[in-house]
Amino acid sequence: xxxxxxxxxxxxxxxxxxxxxxxxxxxxxxxDAGVKKIYGMHxxxxxxxxxxxLDLKQIVKNxxxxxxxxxxxSAFLGSCRYKLPxxxxxxxxxxxxxxxxxxxDIQYFLYNGGNDSMDTVKxxxxxxxxHGKTQKFMGIPKTIDNDLPVTDHCPGFGxxxxxxxxxxxxxIADAECYGPYRKSVLIAEIMGRHAGWLTxxxxxxxxxxxxxxxEVSFDPDDFVKRVKELSEKQSSIVVAxxxxxxxxxxxxxxxxxxxxxxxxxxxxxxxxxxxKYLAALVSEKAGVKARSVEFSTLQRCxxxxxxxxxSNEAFNVxxxxxxSAIEGSSGEMITIDVVSRAPYVANYSKFDIHEVAxxxxxxxxxxxxxxxxxxxxxxIAYARPLITGELNAFYSDGVPVHLSL
Amino acid sequence: xxxxxxxxxxxxxxxxxxxxxxxxxxxxxxxDAGVKKIYGMHxxxxxxxxxxxLDLKQIVKNxxxxxxxxxxxSAFLGSCRYKLPxxxxxxxxxxxxxxxxxxxDIQYFLYNGGNDSMDTVKxxxxxxxxHGKTQKFMGIPKTIDNDLPVTDHCPGFGxxxxxxxxxxxxxIADAECYGPYRKSVLIAEIMGRHAGWLTxxxxxxxxxxxxxxxEVSFDPDDFVKRVKELSEKQSSIVVAxxxxxxxxxxxxxxxxxxxxxxxxxxxxxxxxxxxKYLAALVSEKAGVKARSVEFSTLQRCxxxxxxxxxSNEAFNVxxxxxxSAIEGSSGEMITIDVVSRAPYVANYSKFDIHEVAxxxxxxxxxxxxxxxxxxxxxxIAYARPLITGELNAFYSDGVPVHLSL
Numbered sequence: 001x002x003x004x005x006x007x008x009x010x011x012x013x014x015x016x017x018x019x020x021x022x023x024x025x026x027x028x029x030x031x032d033a034g035v036k037k038i039y040g041m042h043x044x045x046x047x048x049x050x051x052x053x054l055d056l057k058q059i060v061k062n063x064x065x066x067x068x069x070x071x072x073x074s075a076f077l078g079s080c081r082y083k084l085p086x087x088x089x090x091x092x093x094x095x096x097x098x099x100x101x102x103x104x105d106i107q108y109f110l111y112n113g114g115n116d117s118m119d120t121v122k123x124x125x126x127x128x129x130x131h132g133k134t135q136k137f138m139g140i141p142k143t144i145d146n147d148l149p150v151t152d153h154c155p156g157f158g159x160x161x162x163x164x165x166x167x168x169x170x171x172i173a174d175a176e177c178y179g180p181y182r183k184s185v186l187i188a189e190i191m192g193r194h195a196g197w198l199t200x201x202x203x204x205x206x207x208x209x210x211x212x213x214x215e216v217s218f219d220p221d222d223f224v225k226r227v228k229e230l231s232e233k234q235s236s237i238v239v240a241x242x243x244x245x246x247x248x249x250x251x252x253x254x255x256x257x258x259x260x261x262x263x264x265x266x267x268x269x270x271x272x273x274x275x276k277y278l279a280a281l282v283s284e285k286a287g288v289k290a291r292s293v294e295f296s297t298l299q300r301c302x303x304x305x306x307x308x309x310x311s312n313e314a315f316n317v318x319x320x321x322x323x324s325a326i327e328g329s330s331g332e333m334i335t336i337d338v339v340s341r342a343p344y345v346a347n348y349s350k351f352d353i354h355e356v357a358x359x360x361x362x363x364x365x366x367x368x369x370x371x372x373x374x375x376x377x378x379x380i381a382y383a384r385p386l387i388t389g390e391l392n393a394f395y396s397d398g399v400p401v402h403l404s405l
Numbered sequence: 406x407x408x409x410x411x412x413x414x415x416x417x418x419x420x421x422x423x424x425x426x427x428x429x430x431x432x433x434x435x436x437d438a439g440v441k442k443i444y445g446m447h448x449x450x451x452x453x454x455x456x457x458x459l460d461l462k463q464i465v466k467n468x469x470x471x472x473x474x475x476x477x478x479s480a481f482l483g484s485c486r487y488k489l490p491x492x493x494x495x496x497x498x499x500x501x502x503x504x505x506x507x508x509x510d511i512q513y514f515l516y517n518g519g520n521d522s523m524d525t526v527k528x529x530x531x532x533x534x535x536h537g538k539t540q541k542f543m544g545i546p547k548t549i550d551n552d553l554p555v556t557d558h559c560p561g562f563g564x565x566x567x568x569x570x571x572x573x574x575x576x577i578a579d580a581e582c583y584g585p586y587r588k589s590v591l592i593a594e595i596m597g598r599h600a601g602w603l604t605x606x607x608x609x610x611x612x613x614x615x616x617x618x619x620e621v622s623f624d625p626d627d628f629v630k631r632v633k634e635l636s637e638k639q640s641s642i643v644v645a646x647x648x649x650x651x652x653x654x655x656x657x658x659x660x661x662x663x664x665x666x667x668x669x670x671x672x673x674x675x676x677x678x679x680x681k682y683l684a685a686l687v688s689e690k691a692g693v694k695a696r697s698v699e700f701s702t703l704q705r706c707x708x709x710x711x712x713x714x715x716s717n718e719a720f721n722v723x724x725x726x727x728x729s730a731i732e733g734s735s736g737e738m739i740t741i742d743v744v745s746r747a748p749y750v751a752n753y754s755k756f757d758i759h760e761v762a763x764x765x766x767x768x769x770x771x772x773x774x775x776x777x778x779x780x781x782x783x784x785i786a787y788a789r790p791l792i793t794g795e796l797n798a799f800y801s802d803g804v805p806v807h808l809s810l
Binding site: 015042043046047072073074075078079080081082162165166167169170171173174175176177178179180181182204205291293294296297298300301302303304305307384387388389390392395397398399400402 | 477478479480483484485487567570571574575583585586587696698699702706707789792793794797804805807
């Protein structure tokens with residue numbers, strides 16, 4: 001198929017440890033297809049609206065750069081949390097976007113992100129279809145939350161899960177080091193607003209006693225009772241908890257004593273503090289010293305502990321999005337289809353963006369066991385292959401080397 | 406020199422990522438010397454007093470186990486925070502210890518820890534000298550805080566510093582990802598009660614704007630002023646702060662709004678929360694959104710990011726402590742003497758434990774620059790070699806493999 005113009009790639013939403021592998025894949029595909037200009041949106045669609053556009057052939061020059069890019073954390077191009085307005089009444093915004101595309105002769109538009117970012121792809125491809133525009137728009141899945149529908153899983157999840165399992169294993173060993181002489185409760189707070197996939201990853205390491213996902217409502221009294229019972233049998237207790245757990249009445253647990261709660265640009269409540277709150281609760285009501293650990297942004301940017309499987313899949317979805325756009329696809333997201341989990345075999349396909357945008361996929365209720373306090377072996381079988389293999393970082397002078405703009 | 410009896414090794418205080426390399430070194434030396442029984446204290450001197458003693462030849466059987474032990478986080482034998490009482494009036498405690506040593510025919514006693522643990526070595530060797538006991542007592546230095554005197558640096562510091570530099574580099578990239586569209590202040594809270602060595606390690610990565618050590622008093626108004634000024638010039642601001650910073654009047658900053666502050670068994674105040682406190686202060690007074698990250702116990706147990714230099718030195722001090730004890734030394738700690746920093750060359754010697762126990766070494770005042778808000782190139786030259794090289798973890802099923810008891 002003949003290449004009809006230039007390509008642009010944007011990164012959007014919270015970064016993952018492998019979002020730049022998708023960028024690397026897209027760049028590689030565009031090169032392989034002989035696309036003349038490969039552009040990057042500097043800070044996603046928000047920067048694009050300011051015509052802040054990077055010439056990626058000048059920045060990612062060769063295979064060595066590609067290799068380094070795959071080991072670079074955060075969004076290499078810069079990201080944004082910008083939601084396109086409804087088309088009706090905001091045609092000027094869309095016309096501006098298309099005029100910039102035309103100015104740079106951009107025929108292929110790739111956007112790498114989660115639910116909100118897929119909405120951007122949907123809106124633009126809808127607008128193009130309704131207004132006789134020829135540009136192609138493809139979505140590349142990405143989110144540590146693993147909550148995009150249709151695809152078996154999302155690139156970014158595997159590496160975040162590997163980070164959680166690795167770090168948790170280490171801090172559990174640390175917490176256990178005083179043995180019977182100092183009982184301890186370790187509460188690990190893990191990201192995931194409405195979907196508990198990443199919190200469930202705590203089960204990929206041994207010795208986690210209780211796992212609380214946002215899919216089921218949280219009962220503080222039952223929690224304290226369980227910790228008390230465990231503390232009579234063992235000296236170290238480990239709890240993994242999602243930042244987004246809620247009481248039966250719908251209130252976020254972290255809001256109970258956290259006055260800081262704010263909302264972000266998408267109207268999401270910003271969550272933090274549930275770990276500290278539960279640690280204080282346990283110390284007071286169960287009489288056992290508790291410590292909370294918040295993995296914070298480390299869980300989404302630790303490029304020094306990347307899953308090789310995840311990195312390769314991220315590269316492939318990026319590659320295929322570019323290839324598909326060049327071949328004429330639009331309004332679709334690349335998906336990963338797992339043919340077999342053991343041995344692990346994955347294929348790729350595409351899916352209508354309308355089925356994907358703004359839909360959140362949660363952990364199946366029948367994978368959540370022990371009265372909502374643990375996850376089943378089905379989850380382990382699902383997630384284990386995704387964290388397997390290591391993409392080693394390149395170090396210089398003792399710290400990892402990254403590609404920079 | 407003829408071996409006169411058995412050897413015992415104990416681990417004490419907070420773990421480091423390489424404390425088990427010292428254990429591995431001591432085991433290797435005892436094996437090389439042909440010591441019949443190699444014992445481990447299960448939970449340090451506290452477990453020893455309960456005669457909780459491990460037979461290490463049964464547990465660490467071969468070179469493969471030694472290799473795995475060096476990649477195992479936390480204190481493999483279990484640790485304690487137990488301070489021996491004054492000898493006067495507590496002779497029964499000391500007699501109990503020596504009776505257990507005699508029962509197991511232990512002639513060589515090695516203790517691996519920081520200031521408080523070296524006090525244990527001092528007390529026991531003093532007691533032995535005063536009461537005609539023949540056992541030898543040697544200290545093995547260990548602390549992420551790097552605050553033991555005499556030795557150039559302490560095993561454990563290099564790996565913790567490498568973890569800080571690596572993780573900080575990643576979370577800074579993450580914090581910068583929205584660029585000019587979302588100004589951000591990142592406040593990283595780092596361990597170190599009274600000595601700022603580990604917080605200073607933030608300077609080993611680029612892009613840290615302000616570094617606050619506990620060696621100098623902290624002025625909140627000046628801090629807010631500096632953040633405000635920086636926010637006019639740049640969109641991302643990074644601050645590294647020690648958990649132990651104090652106001653000019655001596656109060657810990659974290660105590661200003663932190664009701665949780667408790668004391669540990671040594672009477673130290675347990676610090677946490679200064680990062681959250683400063684983030685709230687900046688958000689309110691400088692009008693810039695701030696996020697705090699607490700590295701918590703990860704900074705002392707991340708065995709998946711270990712400095713090879715540090716791991717080798719930890720092994721060597723363990724080896725030499727055992728060798729020195731067997732050769733007749735007692736009441737000393739092994740020290741590291743750096744002959745040249747570039748190229749890096751280190752030798753080892755021994756030093757009187759009385760000069761070491763309970764003494765804290767701080768960052769030299771002339772290495773703290775910019776009115777107490779950064780560290781000099783002397784610190785970089787000092788610390789850089791200590792974080793160099795990587796001891797790669799062994800992974801299986803996507804998570805690191807550790808040796809377990």
